[in-house]
Amino acid sequence: MAIITLLTDFGTRDEYVGALKGVILGIHPQVTLVDVSHHIPPRDIVAAGHTLRSVYRYFPEGTLHVAVVDPGVGSNRSILAVRFNGYLLMAPDNGLLPLVWADQLPQEIVRVENQMLFRHPVSRTFHGRDIFAPVAAHLSKGYPLVDVGSPMTPAQVFRLDHDEGAGISPSGVLVGTVVSVDRFGNLITNIEAAQVDQLMAGTESHGLVIQVGACRIDGLAISYCGAPVHMPLALVGSRNCIEIAVNGGSAALLLGVGHGTKVHIKEKG
Amino acid sequence: MAIITLLTDFGTRDEYVGALKGVILGIHPQVTLVDVSHHIPPRDIVAAGHTLRSVYRYFPEGTLHVAVVDPGVGSNRSILAVRFNGYLLMAPDNGLLPLVWADQLPQEIVRVENQMLFRHPVSRTFHGRDIFAPVAAHLSKGYPLVDVGSPMTPAQVFRLDHDEGAGISPSGVLVGTVVSVDRFGNLITNIEAAQVDQLMAGTESHGLVIQVGACRIDGLAISYCGAPVHMPLALVGSRNCIEIAVNGGSAALLLGVGHGTKVHIKEKG
Amino acid sequence: MAIITLLTDFGTRDEYVGALKGVILGIHPQVTLVDVSHHIPPRDIVAAGHTLRSVYRYFPEGTLHVAVVDPGVGSNRSILAVRFNGYLLMAPDNGLLPLVWADQLPQEIVRVENQMLFRHPVSRTFHGRDIFAPVAAHLSKGYPLVDVGSPMTPAQVFRLDHDEGAGISPSGVLVGTVVSVDRFGNLITNIEAAQVDQLMAGTESHGLVIQVGACRIDGLAISYCGAPVHMPLALVGSRNCIEIAVNGGSAALLLGVGHGTKVHIKEKG
Numbered sequence: 100m101a102i103i104t105l106l107t108d109f110g111t112r113d114e115y116v117g118a119l120k121g122v123i124l125g126i127h128p129q130v131t132l133v134d135v136s137h138h139i140p141p142r143d144i145v146a147a148g149h150t151l152r153s154v155y156r157y158f159p160e161g162t163l164h165v166a167v168v169d170p171g172v173g174s175n176r177s178i179l180a181v182r183f184n185g186y187l188l189m190a191p192d193n194g195l196l197p198l199v200w201a202d203q204l205p206q207e208i209v210r211v212e213n214q215m216l217f218r219h220p221v222s223r224t225f226h227g228r229d230i231f232a233p234v235a236a237h238l239s240k241g242y243p244l245v246d247v248g249s250p251m252t253p254a255q256v257f258r259l260d261h262d263e264g265a266g267i268s269p270s271g272v273l274v275g276t277v278v279s280v281d282r283f284g285n286l287i288t289n290i291e292a293a294q295v296d297q298l299m300a301g302t303e304s305h306g307l308v309i310q311v312g313a314c315r316i317d318g319l320a321i322s323y324c325g326a327p328v329h330m331p332l333a334l335v336g337s338r339n340c341i342e343i344a345v346n347g348g349s350a351a352l353l354l355g356v357g358h359g360t361k362v363h364i365k366e367k368g
Numbered sequence: 369m370a371i372i373t374l375l376t377d378f379g380t381r382d383e384y385v386g387a388l389k390g391v392i393l394g395i396h397p398q399v400t401l402v403d404v405s406h407h408i409p410p411r412d413i414v415a416a417g418h419t420l421r422s423v424y425r426y427f428p429e430g431t432l433h434v435a436v437v438d439p440g441v442g443s444n445r446s447i448l449a450v451r452f453n454g455y456l457l458m459a460p461d462n463g464l465l466p467l468v469w470a471d472q473l474p475q476e477i478v479r480v481e482n483q484m485l486f487r488h489p490v491s492r493t494f495h496g497r498d499i500f501a502p503v504a505a506h507l508s509k510g511y512p513l514v515d516v517g518s519p520m521t522p523a524q525v526f527r528l529d530h531d532e533g534a535g536i537s538p539s540g541v542l543v544g545t546v547v548s549v550d551r552f553g554n555l556i557t558n559i560e561a562a563q564v565d566q567l568m569a570g571t572e573s574h575g576l577v578i579q580v581g582a583c584r585i586d587g588l589a590i591s592y593c594g595a596p597v598h599m600p601l602a603l604v605g606s607r608n609c610i611e612i613a614v615n616g617g618s619a620a621l622l623l624g625v626g627h628g629t630k631v632h633i634k635e636k637g
Numbered sequence: 638m639a640i641i642t643l644l645t646d647f648g649t650r651d652e653y654v655g656a657l658k659g660v661i662l663g664i665h666p667q668v669t670l671v672d673v674s675h676h677i678p679p680r681d682i683v684a685a686g687h688t689l690r691s692v693y694r695y696f697p698e699g700t701l702h703v704a705v706v707d708p709g710v711g712s713n714r715s716i717l718a719v720r721f722n723g724y725l726l727m728a729p730d731n732g733l734l735p736l737v738w739a740d741q742l743p744q745e746i747v748r749v750e751n752q753m754l755f756r757h758p759v760s761r762t763f764h765g766r767d768i769f770a771p772v773a774a775h776l777s778k779g780y781p782l783v784d785v786g787s788p789m790t791p792a793q794v795f796r797l798d799h800d801e802g803a804g805i806s807p808s809g810v811l812v813g814t815v816v817s818v819d820r821f822g823n824l825i826t827n828i829e830a831a832q833v834d835q836l837m838a839g840t841e842s843h844g845l846v847i848q849v850g851a852c853r854i855d856g857l858a859i860s861y862c863g864a865p866v867h868m869p870l871a872l873v874g875s876r877n878c879i880e881i882a883v884n885g886g887s888a889a890l891l892l893g894v895g896h897g898t899k900v901h902i903k904e905k906g
Contacts, residue, residue, distance in 0.1 A: 100397035104386065110676075110820030111380070111649070114692035115875070117642065117673035121696035124669065128638035128697065131393065132671075133401075135386035138379075141821050142885065154383035157497065158390035159397065170885060173860020223860040225875035228695065282379030283410050322442020322492040337384070337494035347411065347439060369666035373655065380649070400662065402670075404655035407648075423652035426766065427659035428666065551648030552679050591711020591761040606653070606763035616680065616708060 101239040102131045102158060106151055106166040107227065108139040115225070119167075119232045122218060126236035135164070142170040144259065148198025149278050149289075151188075153338045155199065160185035165235045166195055173223035178230060179256065180238065180247050182207040187244070189235055191226075194259035204253050212248035265290040273298045273364040275341065277311075280357050284349025286311065288362045290341040295319075295364060302366060309333040310363040311343050312356040317367070329353070370508040371400045371427060375420055375435040376496065377408040384494070388436075388501045391487060395505035404433070411439040413528065417467025418547050418558075420457075422607045424468065429454035434504045435464055442492035447499060448525065449507065449516050451476040456513070458504055460495075463528035473522050481517035534559040542567045542633040544610065546580075549626050553618025555580065557631050559610040564588075564633060571635060578602040579632040580612050581625040586636070598622070639777040640669045640696060644689055644704040645765065646677040653763070657705075657770045660756060664774035673702070680708040682797065686736025687816050687827075689726075691876045693737065698723035703773045704733055711761035716768060717794065718776065718785050720745040725782070727773055729764075732797035742791050750786035803828040811836045811902040813879065815849075818895050822887025824849065826900050828879040833857075833902060840904060847871040848901040849881050850894040855905070867891070 103123060109115040116137050123130060135154055139147045147168040155164050169191045177192040183205040190196050192210070211230065214221075216237050218229040234247060265275030265288065275290035295307070309316040316333045319341075326332035326346045331353065336342035341362065343350045351357050372392060378384040385406050392399060404423055408416045416437040424433050438445075438460045446461040452474040459465045461479070480499065483490075485506050487498040503516060534544030534557065544559035564576070578585040585602045588610075595601035597616045600623065605611035610631065612619045620626050641661060647653040654675050661668060673692055677685045685706040693702050707714075707729045715730040721743040728734050730748070749768065752759075754775050756767040772785060803813030803826065813828035833845070847854040854871045857879075864870035864884045869891060874880035879900065881888045889895050 100393075102393060102397075104390075108820070111672070112674055112676040113817070113819045114673060114688045115819075117671065117692045118695045118875070120671050121642075121692065121700070124638075124640060124671070125695070125697040128640075128669070131397070133386065133389050133393070134380070135383060136381055138381040141887075150383045154386045154390065157387045157394070159394040162390070171862060174862045222875055224872065224880075228875065279382070281382045281384075282377070324440060324443045334493065335491075337387070337491055337497065342493075349410075369662075371662060371666075373659075400666070402655065402658050402662070403649070404652060405650055407650040419652045423655045423659065426656045426663075428663040431659070548651070550651045550653075551646070593709060593712045603762065606656070606760055606766065611762075618679075 100131065101127065101129070102133060102162040103235050103239050104133045104135045104158065104162060104164045105137070106135040106139065106147060106164065106168070107137045108141045108143065108147070108168045109137045109227070111137050115227065118225070118228045122228055122232035123236040126233055127240050130236065130239050139168055142168065144168055144170070144193055144195050145198065146279065148195045151195070152199045152201065155186055155188070156184070158186070163187040163189065163235055163239050165231055166190040167227040167231050168195060169193070169226065172226050176257075178211040178226065179251070180209045180211050180234065180244055181205045182244055187238055189231055192257045194257050197256060197258045207244055208251040208253065208256060209244055210248040210251050213246060216242070216247065265294055267294070267298060271298075271365065275362050275364075277356065277358055277360040277362060280351045284345065284351040285336065286343040286350050286354070286356065286360070287336060287338060288341045288343070290362060290364065292335045292339050292341070295341065298364065299366065305367040308365055308367050309341070309343070312354050312360060314354050316343070369400065370396065370398070371402060371431040372504050372508050373402045373404045373427065373431060373433045374406070375404040375408065375416060375433065375437070376406045377410045377412065377416070377437045378406050378496070380406050384496065387494070387497045391497055391501035392505040395502055396509050399505065399508050408437055411437065413437050413439070413462055413464050414467065415548065417464045420464070421468045421470065424455055424457070425453070427455070432456040432458065432504055432508050434500055435459040436496040436500050437464060438462070438495065441495050445526075447480040447495065448520070449478045449480050449503065449513055450474045451513055456507055458500060461526050463526050466525060466527045476513055477520040477522065477525060478513055479517045479520050482515060485511070485516065534563055536563070536567060540567075540634065544631050544633075546625065546627055546629045546631060549620045553614065553620040554605065555612040555619050555623070555625065555629070556605060556607060557610045557612070559631060559633065561604045561608050561610070564610065567633065568635065574636040577634055577636050578610070578612070581623050581629060583623050585612070638669065639665065639667070640671060640700040641773050641777050642671045642673045642696065642700060642702045643675070644673040644677065644685060644702065644706070645675045646679045646681065646685070646706045647675050647765070649675050653765065656763070656766045660766055660770035661774040664771055665778050668774065668777050677706055680706065682706050682708070682731050682733050683736065684817065686733045689733070690737045690739065693724055693726070694722070696724070701725040701727065701773055701777050703769055704728040705765040705769050706733060707731070707764065710764050714795075716749040716764065717789070718747045718749050718772065718782055719743045720782055725776055727769060730795045732795050735794060735796045745782055746789040746791065746794060747782055748786045748789050751784060754780070754785065803832055805832070805836060809836075809903065813900050813902075815894065815896055815898040815900060818889045822883065822889040823874065824881040824888050824892070824894065824898070825874060825876060826879045826881070828900060828902065830873045830877050830879070833879065836902065837904065843905040846903055846905050847879070847881070850892050850898060852892050854881070
């Protein structure tokens with residue numbers, strides 16, 4: 100049972116997603132297609148990377164995840180096909196995939212070059228339809244990754260330099276960033292639960308203080324109900340990262356902050 | 369051929385729906401997944417209940433309908449799995465399901481408790497992924513409902529007390545509420561066609577008058593074209609309830625009313 | 638392997654799309670359902686026709702494309718089922734399908750009349766659920782088109798008279814219209830690449846000038862990167878028509894124009 104997931108910034112109003120699916124089904128009619136999201140903000144490579152990193156592992160091993168957020172379509176950027184932790188990943192070589200594998204390394208990286216697999220003529224504006232879709236369909240049928248193109252090393256893959264990650268400052272403050280605001284208005288940070296553990300390790304803990312914008316939150320809750328109604332709270336969310344939420348409301352609206360806002364966590368002193 | 373439908377307030381921008389589907393497909397790769405909607409307004413249990421009630425019966429018998437609108441996730445609310453009219457239903461015990469079964473009773477109600485079916489560790493913020501998805505996948509493979517948890521009676525199920533329904537007042541006016549505004553701006557009420565028949569039964573009818581906001585409509589049309597272009601009309605819609613519409617336009621915009629607006633129907637006098 | 642695609646203006650918030658799918662799966666559980674789009678603007682027959690024309694051919698032959706943009710539902714408009722270029726198409730007889738087949742003619746046109754295939758009772762407000770869905774399901778199982786209803790000629794099919802298409806004016810200017818603005822803000826015109834070739838044929842070309850609103854663009858780029866960042870460009874897009882785009886931005890926002898805007902192309906002189 101082959102599965103291909105699709106993650107794009109195409110939206111669902113235009114025919115673009117349909118074109119991908121049509122091409123895939125023409126080559127591999129039995130494949131199961133799953134939409135991860137088509138509402139990544141246009142050209143937002145970072146959002147796409149964080150989203151794919153958050154979800155890839157919930158699919159069965161062998162799933163092929165295709166991410167087409169591709170502002171450089173038609174330029175000389177490459178397309179990557181990668182074997183990683185039992186999954187196959189495809190995306191433009193624009194920094195998206197290193198956000199997925201983070202500090203783990205993929206087992207195999209290939210630059211997609213085998214034009215026999217492409218749909219012809221290949222347009223300059225829609226490689227999703229003409230390259231990603233047919234190559235993904237062939238891979239999902241068992242076409243060998245090694246025959247898709249030439250091998251690359253992780254060091255040859257393009258990386259975005261502005262993806263800092265969260266970290267502990269010299270003064271002992273854990274500093275992170277809101278990297279996503281979900282549909283509920285929850286502020287999802289890049290601060291991992293393990294980093295909070297690290298901050299607290301070996302200290303005589305008096306609890307945590309989380310500062311986001313003008314709002315100061317005492318301690319971590321364990322569910323979205325862990326504060327009075329319409330009051331803010333912080334917790335470890337489904338990405339295993341720190342989230343700021345409001346019980347029964349939107350943290351983004353109540354706190355007036357959003358994507359890019361800094362979040363500071365320190366020991367209560 | 370097993371079918372699972374999904375109804376949530378997750379939206380389609382984030383990875384949440386993808387995570388559910390990944391977990392389900394990992395357990396039951398052959399299942400057919402259908403999205404009913406992921407655009408229920410956040411935490412709107414009533415909208416979710418009305419939506420599921422309106423659509424469940426159009427699927428083949430045996431379909432499992434999963435509704436995850438779950439503001440109480442991580443609290444001590446239960447999760448229900450129910451056999452109803454040949455279908456299986458799953459939802460939090462927050463009042464959603466009684467809106468679906470209304471004055472009919474389900475044949476079997478179970479509190480979901482069998483942790484062997486869950487995905488571990490179970491997060492406190494995303495039971496959709498960690499409980500609903502794996503339990504649904506197992507049920508769709510034929511796992512016995514009776515083994516999912518302990519039986520409950522309908523009386524033990526939580527009910528919302530503010531779901532009044534439409535009714536005929538002592539002065540003989542049929543009073544209902546706009547419970548949904550669809551994408552076309554149609555105002556969908558909770559007044560059932562049978563209630564209109566009841567209002568008119570045994571009277572020497574001179575026709576109906578429908579009052580909504582400042583607008584008075586004479587009689588029921590039989591299609592959306594049953595009034596001049598850009599003029600309002602009332603009809604029995606696809607939920608078999610009274611709808612207020614505008615030929616070629618949006619009743620919500622033209623009349624300036626929406627969710628919660630009262631609608632009065634009486635005999636023309 | 639049977640495929641049915643769905644193209645509607647239903648949106649994805651309400652239960653309407655789910656109802657169609659439920660009815661289809663009840664009749665043909667093995668069918669593969671693909672959403673082309675449910676976000677066609679309400680009642681926008683022209684947008685639906687252009688969208689379907691742009692995508693139908695990327696699906697494997699034999700695919701059944703169902704388009705339900707149906708402002709005349711419940712009136713006496715007919716429903717058409719058509720064999721065209723190896724595909725099956727269904728849509729109301731409201732001008733949508735002639736936009737798909739354009740100057741090619743379908744091989745077979747049938748007025749959908751066989752009530753044995755319908756879901757009963759047939760509502761006056763939701764033929765998508767009660768006629769389109771069950772008839773499509775039967776067709777996808779191999780039910781003969783000829784038995785769905787009585788044959789029609791192309792001349793009997795309703796055509797919209799305001800679909801002009803692009804053309805070359807007596808003064809030698811190629812004039813077209815923005816017919817769609819996609820999620821990226823790209824302005825998609827109805828000017829086909831072949832018309833530009835025709836404009837330039839046999840002339841001693843000094844290049845093209847594209848005028849849209851107050852903006853004048855020199856020549857065609859070959860990709861969205863073919864202009865400095867945040868600057869406008871024109872190119873042949875994935876529909877094989879002229880698009881106006883902005884590198885890294887939205888042409889609709891930057892130029893302040895949109896659907897219906899005229900676009901003029903002439904030789905640089």
